[in-house]
Amino acid sequence: MRQSFLISVSVLALAASPVIAMAATHKTHKAPPAQAAVAYKNAMLAPWTGRYGGYPRFDLVKVADFKPALEEAMALERREIEAIANNPAKPTFKNTIEALELAGQPLNRVGTFYSVWASNLSTPAYQAVQNEMDPKLAAFNDEIVQNAKLFARIKALQDAASTKALTAEQQRLVWIYWSNFTRAGAALDPKAKVRVGEINQRLASLFAKFGQNLQADEAGWVTYLKANELGGLPETLKAAAAQAAADHGHKGEWAITNSRSSMDPFLTYSDNRALRETVWRNYYSRGDHKDAHDNSATMKEILKLRYERARLLGYPTFAHWKLGDKMIKSPDEAMALMLAVWPSATARVRQEVTDMQAVADREGAKITIEAWDYRYYAEKVRKAKYDLDNGEVKTYLQLDKIRDAVFWEAGQLYGFKFTPVSGVPVFHPEVTVYEVTKAGQHVGLWYLDPYAREGKNSGAWEQGYRPQSRFLGGQTPIVSNNTNFVKAAPGQPILISWDDAITIFHEFGHALHDLNSAVTYPTQAGTSVATDFVEFPSQLNENWLSTPEILNKFAVNAKGEPIPAALVEKIQKASTFNQGFTVTEFMASAIYDMKVHLAGGADIDPDRFEANLFTELKMPKAVVMRHRPTMFGHIFSGDGYAAGYYSYLQSEVLDHDAFEAFLEHGGPYDKAMAKRYHDDIVSVGNTVDPAVAYRKFRGRDAKIDAYLRNKGFPAPAAAATTGKAGD
Numbered sequence: 001m002r003q004s005f006l007i008s009v010s011v012l013a014l015a016a017s018p019v020i021a022m023a024a025t026h027k028t029h030k031a032p033p034a035q036a037a038v039a040y041k042n043a044m045l046a047p048w049t050g051r052y053g054g055y056p057r058f059d060l061v062k063v064a065d066f067k068p069a070l071e072e073a074m075a076l077e078r079r080e081i082e083a084i085a086n087n088p089a090k091p092t093f094k095n096t097i098e099a100l101e102l103a104g105q106p107l108n109r110v111g112t113f114y115s116v117w118a119s120n121l122s123t124p125a126y127q128a129v130q131n132e133m134d135p136k137l138a139a140f141n142d143e144i145v146q147n148a149k150l151f152a153r154i155k156a157l158q159d160a161a162s163t164k165a166l167t168a169e170q171q172r173l174v175w176i177y178w179s180n181f182t183r184a185g186a187a188l189d190p191k192a193k194v195r196v197g198e199i200n201q202r203l204a205s206l207f208a209k210f211g212q213n214l215q216a217d218e219a220g221w222v223t224y225l226k227a228n229e230l231g232g233l234p235e236t237l238k239a240a241a242a243q244a245a246a247d248h249g250h251k252g253e254w255a256i257t258n259s260r261s262s263m264d265p266f267l268t269y270s271d272n273r274a275l276r277e278t279v280w281r282n283y284y285s286r287g288d289h290k291d292a293h294d295n296s297a298t299m300k301e302i303l304k305l306r307y308e309r310a311r312l313l314g315y316p317t318f319a320h321w322k323l324g325d326k327m328i329k330s331p332d333e334a335m336a337l338m339l340a341v342w343p344s345a346t347a348r349v350r351q352e353v354t355d356m357q358a359v360a361d362r363e364g365a366k367i368t369i370e371a372w373d374y375r376y377y378a379e380k381v382r383k384a385k386y387d388l389d390n391g392e393v394k395t396y397l398q399l400d401k402i403r404d405a406v407f408w409e410a411g412q413l414y415g416f417k418f419t420p421v422s423g424v425p426v427f428h429p430e431v432t433v434y435e436v437t438k439a440g441q442h443v444g445l446w447y448l449d450p451y452a453r454e455g456k457n458s459g460a461w462e463q464g465y466r467p468q469s470r471f472l473g474g475q476t477p478i479v480s481n482n483t484n485f486v487k488a489a490p491g492q493p494i495l496i497s498w499d500d501a502i503t504i505f506h507e508f509g510h511a512l513h514d515l516n517s518a519v520t521y522p523t524q525a526g527t528s529v530a531t532d533f534v535e536f537p538s539q540l541n542e543n544w545l546s547t548p549e550i551l552n553k554f555a556v557n558a559k560g561e562p563i564p565a566a567l568v569e570k571i572q573k574a575s576t577f578n579q580g581f582t583v584t585e586f587m588a589s590a591i592y593d594m595k596v597h598l599a600g601g602a603d604i605d606p607d608r609f610e611a612n613l614f615t616e617l618k619m620p621k622a623v624v625m626r627h628r629p630t631m632f633g634h635i636f637s638g639d640g641y642a643a644g645y646y647s648y649l650q651s652e653v654l655d656h657d658a659f660e661a662f663l664e665h666g667g668p669y670d671k672a673m674a675k676r677y678h679d680d681i682v683s684v685g686n687t688v689d690p691a692v693a694y695r696k697f698r699g700r701d702a703k704i705d706a707y708l709r710n711k712g713f714p715a716p717a718a719a720a721t722t723g724k725a726g727d
Helices: 011-016 063-085 093-102 106-119 125-146 148-159 159-165 168-183 190-220 234-247 260-269 273-284 296-312 319-327 329-364 372-384 390-394 399-414 499-517 531-546 548-554 563-573 581-596 604-618 647-664 671-681 690-698 707-713
Strands: 224-225 254-256 418-419 430-438 441-451 461-466 478-485
Touching: 063 093, 063 106, 063 125, 063 148, 093 148, 093 168, 106 125, 106 461, 106 478, 106 647, 125 190, 148 168, 159 168, 168 319, 190 296, 224 273, 234 254, 234 260, 234 430, 254 260, 260 273, 260 372, 260 478, 273 372, 296 319, 296 581, 319 329, 319 581, 329 372, 329 581, 329 647, 329 707, 390 499, 390 563, 399 418, 399 499, 399 531, 399 548, 399 671, 441 499, 461 499, 478 499, 478 647, 499 531, 531 548, 531 647, 531 671, 531 690, 581 647, 647 671, 647 690, 647 707, 671 690
Parallel strands: 441 478
Antiparallel strands: 224 254, 418 430, 430 441, 461 478
């Protein structure tokens, strides 16, 4: 998942939100005039200095300073915006658009610290600040986009014939500003603007509340085990659970925490069905315990406010507003793509359940397969069908070695080298920093934060701290990858699952997208593309994990022995195994997301809506949504992926279609294909319309066929193509 600021903290952040990108004309750009030195009251606002083009001073951050720092930064940007809006000179690209690109730098810097704390160090003290400041930041953002004089200057440039004399990159940057301001309500009447502002402030509070409730349920529900309750668990999982229990003050017991990285392996291996159900219910009921941290009322209010705002902006629903500037242009088109896959996925689930039920029956279990049994019996079927033991595979997947694998892959494809550095401040002692170079030249910095801890969001994500930009004096990118692995016992390697290894490659793909950026303006850098395209480079990157070059070199056990060729062959033969479960749990979440945002202003009962939808879709009862509504942070902790969770499917269609292009032209490490992919896709950021960029790379629009082949699903009667060029 690509994670940006939790809310838009400046007009730059607004403009950098996912939009249709544009054609690029790269030229050497003269650095902007040096700004006069400013004596900031708070160190978090100061320019980043030092080696590597400067770096964030996490060592100077104090939670108590966030409020005054944000207020100071907003005041500074307010003066910059007023100067641009009230400039008596005729609007030009330089005095309006480039001026906006320069504005708000202090707020961007403090916003980086603020969002890092929200994702990684969300203490009660921080949450108190967040609850106060998020609505203020939302109001400030509205103040900018609703500035009539500023919008008039942007619109004048969008309409001016002289704009056509600009480079293609600059023309599209004008369009991005105009589109974002218009979609945010800049052209509304004063009364509607006020109401949109009120809605945005309330939503900011609700997003924070939803996320905080989710974090509370992740931290507050831990299942502690006794020695006689460990049946079936591998030794590595026992060791990690013992360490987790000790970390929680329960030394001598074993802890299964309420995170996916702890829940998933327990459900796969535990012989204790009652405990499997307990752990499953704890995890999938996050935010739905009918207590102080229940998210039901919060999500209901979010849905109503989104609908009201969409109507004010002239759209029938929030989903229609959200897809207006995406690669897929309408909810109907997104639903058609999802429903083209749904029957094949659910049919495969039914076959998988039949296979699992047969195993349970042979063993005399006298049960009907339920959701908490799926992983456990799927593993038994995997062993029986393919003689493949995921526990055995896991012994060859060490976290540090998989990190080295993504470094090696980046070197092969892009010429990158990752070198650990010291002396650069970090926000937590467990974070490590690497300099990224290419042919001896500095490219950027990459931060790795691998471990789970209280106050940190669950899951995995990439976060940008600073975008690449030639305009800002050759500014280089700074990015992080964040995961939630449970630490192993001291001296032991952290062993991860195949799915976890795929996740590492996925999130690193986002980082590569940002690190490869080669654009002029920061608004268009790296991953600042439409959400239904931004996941394409990250999902494409997953394909390199299973290449022989990676497995033979980096899939080694604790003794340094490489994974046996016979085991690799089993992995490859089982590549489509359990895809019914994997695709259906994702697709259920994506369809729910779209349907609930198409429901308009209906008074949604979360549990009833979920149940009715999946009755209508004939959802297999042994599978639930990957993210049930009250824990669906993608769509209720912010607007980023709301009515956009389908993006992962759209991007995966692009991913498999693109990887087949590599296979057709020399293989995964073909230098010519890697250069073509770099030049057409990952270096251009938001300077080329995604559909145009993809068509240039592939020679045509993407087809769904490769995706279906990858999953082992039959192709539909008429294979779909995906992606139309935007306006």
